[in-house]
Amino acid sequence: FTTINADGSKNEDKSRGLMMSGDKNFRPSDAIFAPDGSLYISDWHNVIIGHMQHNVRDPNRDHTHGRIYRMTAIGRPLQPIVPIDGQPIAALLDNLKSPIDGIRHRTRVELSERDSQEVIDAVKVWIKQFDPLKKEDAHHLLEALWLHQQHNVRNTQLLGLLLNSPEPNVRVAANTVKHFWFNVERSVQGGVIGESLAKETQKSGILSDTPELTTIRIGTIPEKMRYDVNKLTVKPGKKVKLTFANYDFMPHNILLVKPGKADDVGLKAIALGAKGFEVGYVPESSDILWSIKLVDFGQQQEIEFTAPLEEGAYPYVCTFPGHHLLMRGTLYVTNNLEEYLKKHPEDEVKITEWKLADLAGDLKRVAEHRNFERGEQLFTKLACAQCHQLNQDQKNQRQNVNVGPNVRDTVKKYKGDAQAVLHEILEPSRNIEEKYRTIALALDDGTIVNGTILQENEGTVTILTGSNPVVEQKIPTSSIDARKPSTTSLMPVGLLNSLDREQILDLLAYVLAEGDAKAAPFQHRH
Secondary structure (H helix, E strand, O other): EEEEOOOEEEOOOOOOEEEEEEEEOOOEEEEEEEOOOEEEEEEEEOOOOOOOOOOOOOOOOOOOOOOEEEEOOOOOOOOOOOOOOOOOOOHHHHHHHOOOHHHHHHHHHHHHHHHHHHHHHHHHHHHHHHHOHHHHHHHHHHEEEEHHHHOOOOHHHHHHHHHHHOOOOHHHHHHHHHEEEEEEEOOOOOOOOOHHHHHOOOEEEEEEEEOOOOEEEEEEEEEOEOOOOOOEEEEOOOEEEEEEEOOOOEEEEEEEEEEOHHHHHHHHHOOHHHHHHHHHHOOOOOOOOEEEEEEEEOOOOEEEEOOOOOOEEEEOOOOOOOOOOEEEEEEOOOOOOHHHHHHOOOOOOOOOOHHHHHHHHHHHHHHHOHHHHHHHHHHHOOOOOHHHHOOOOOOOOOOOOOOOOOHHHHHOOOOOHHHHHHHHHOOOOOOOHHOEEEEEEEEOOEEEEEEEEEEOOOOEEEEEEOOOOOOOEEHHHHEEEEEOOOOOOOOOOOOOOOHHHHHHHHHOOOOOOOOOOOOOOOOOOO
C-alpha cells in the first residue's frame, strides 16, 4: 500500500499482514471473533497515539470517532450460530463436544453463572455416555473435569480416570488440575479448591426450622480447638438434620451426651489409648445419644436424629484426646429457652488465653510447694499421656500412639528450663520435631492421605492416619506424587486455657519431674 507523508511524498510499503492501512491515523486496538466465525477489529483512529508527548486535554484528541471492521474469509461459509445465552444446562453440556474453541469457551462462561449443584449434578449424568478408555471421548471428560474445577467441586474419581487417559494431552491437563487441587498452597486462590475458605461461605447454626425438620450446621475454628457454634436450641422430640464440617487441620468428632456427662465421656475416650482411632474416639457409653466419628480437614458428615423428649441442656463435645475440656457446646432441648435458663442458671466456665508473659513471673514457684496428685490428674485429663510417654522406664505406661516426643527427652533437651518447656506447651507449632510432623501425601490416583510417618524404606511409607479405621497404612513410594509437611502440630493450641495459674504450675512441675512423686517440688507441702 502507499503511505502519503506530511510533506506530500509517498512511500510504497510491501509488507504483508492480516490487516494494514496507509492511513497514518490507523490505530487497531482490539479484535474478537463473533459466534459466526467472522473477525471484528476495532480501530481507535486517532491523530494522537502517545501520552507523554501530548497533554490529555489536547484538542486533537478525538473522543467521538472510530471504526469497526468485519473480516470474513472469501468464498467460505460462515459458522452456524450455536445458542448459548439462557440455554438449558443439558444443551450447554452438549456444546462442549464442539470442535470449535470459541463455542466451548463461551459455553463455559455461561455455565459459570449457573447454580453449582445443578451444573455438577447434570455433569455426572452427562459423562455416563463417554468411555474413559477411548481417545475420542477423552476431551469431553476433560471438559467435565474443568467444570468441577470451575465450580470448586473436587471429583477425585474423575481425576483418577483422566490421569490414566489414553490421550497424552488430557493426562497433562489432568495433572494440572491435580496440582491446583492438592499441591498448591490452600490459601492461594484462582482455580484452587478453597477448602480453608469454605467456612466463610458456609453459614453455621440453625439453617432452617420447619414444623417437620430443624436443619443445623456446626463447623470448627482452625487452630482454636472450638466449634463455631456453642449454643443451639431445638424443641423436645423434634426431628433434626445436622451437618458437621471440619475446617481445622487435625481430626475432630462430635458427640451429643446426656446432661452433665461430657467430662465422663471425654475421659473414657482418653482411656481408649491407640485403639481409639479404630472407633473414631467414640467410647462405649450409655451416656452418648449419638455420635459422628473423626472427620478430617476439609471433610463433613451428616446425621439425622430426634431430639430428646426430656427438657434439658445436652452437651455436644469432641472426644479426640485432650479436646473435650474446650471443644464443646450445648444443645438446649426446650420449648422456651428464656424460661429454662431462669430455672437452670448456667455455671460460667472461665477461659483464659494464656501467653508466656502472663506466667513468666510465676515460674520460680514451679520448684516448690506443688501438688503432685493434681499435676498427675491434669496430665491424664488433658490427654498428654496419649501422645507422650512420661519416661522410658515407667511400668504400666498407658498405650499411646507415639505422635509426640518422650517427656524425658523434652526435659533433657531444654535442660529442665521451666520457661522453655512451658513455651513449647503454649505454642506447640513453633518447633515441631520432624519425626512428629504430620504430612500430606498426594497419591497418583488423585487422593490425599494425611498423617504421621512411622517408617519409610525404599519401597514403602508407613503412615499413621488420623481417622482411618486402619491405624497404620502402608503406601508404595512409587504411588506418591508429592509431599506437603504441615506447619501445625497435632498438639492443640489452647491446651491450658481452661486451667488456672496454680493448675498450670502443678502440671508443669509434674512434667519437669517426669512424673516422680519424690521430686523436690512435691516435698514439704503445707
